[in-house]
Amino acid sequence: MSLRRLKVAVTVGGEATDPSPNNESENKAKRQTVVLDNGSEVVFMPRFVSFDQAWTWFDYLNTHIPWTRPTIRVFGRSCLQPRDTCYVASPGLPQLVYSGYQPHAYSWDDHPPLKQILEAVHKALPGSSFNSLLLNRYKGGNDYVGWHSDDEKLYGSTPEIGSLTLGCEREFFLKKKPSKTCQESRDDQEPKSKRLKRNHADQHSFTLKHGSLLVMRGYTQRDWMHSVPKRTKVEATRINLTFRWVLEDPGAMS
Ligand SMILES: O=C(O)CCC(=O)C(=O)O
């Protein structure tokens, strides 16, 4: 897969990226902002949290979270989701349903370290708010997440998703949807073959390392898809936490 070079603006700032008080130097982590076209944006913080803190969280979550590997429906077929999962949400929110599966919503109080992690994410992203969390556990390179967008109605039209990686690093890909919603009108005049070629060039990749935070914003879910593909040589476990904001009344959006 040929990947276009990213248009990356790197800022070095004093973001509060680590909740532990003795890690001031690590708090000066680099923050990369990738401005995608038509109002989509990805922010990447490779060292959001210190190595040691990230391992402490990994060990806790790996052993204490009630992981489950549900049966889901993909293209009309039932299959085992190719990774473990768990869902946490604030009380009273509409229920999440994806791929025909409705996960049980655990409480933040069930796992106090999650509240600490949420606090660290909020501190790093002033002005952002998250009230739900989807956890994934990839138990080696055969576990993956296929191409998808987190564009469920309950997240609204421009959801912000903060994605924390703990443990084994994995590649994360973004590719632009070949849909008309994100096309400029001049596309209509282009031959289809040219259009497809140009769309396939619209791909980006990130290596999601231990302790990194990737944030998708704006119209990224409407216009782009993302995936974490299989990696045959990988054996170690990766835990991923995606923080999201669930609208209390998604019906009011439409
Ligand atoms: O594991 C990741 O980095 C991505 C997970 C993801 O896309 C999801 O849970 O929707």
Ligand SMILES: [Fe+2]
């Ligand atoms: Fe996703």
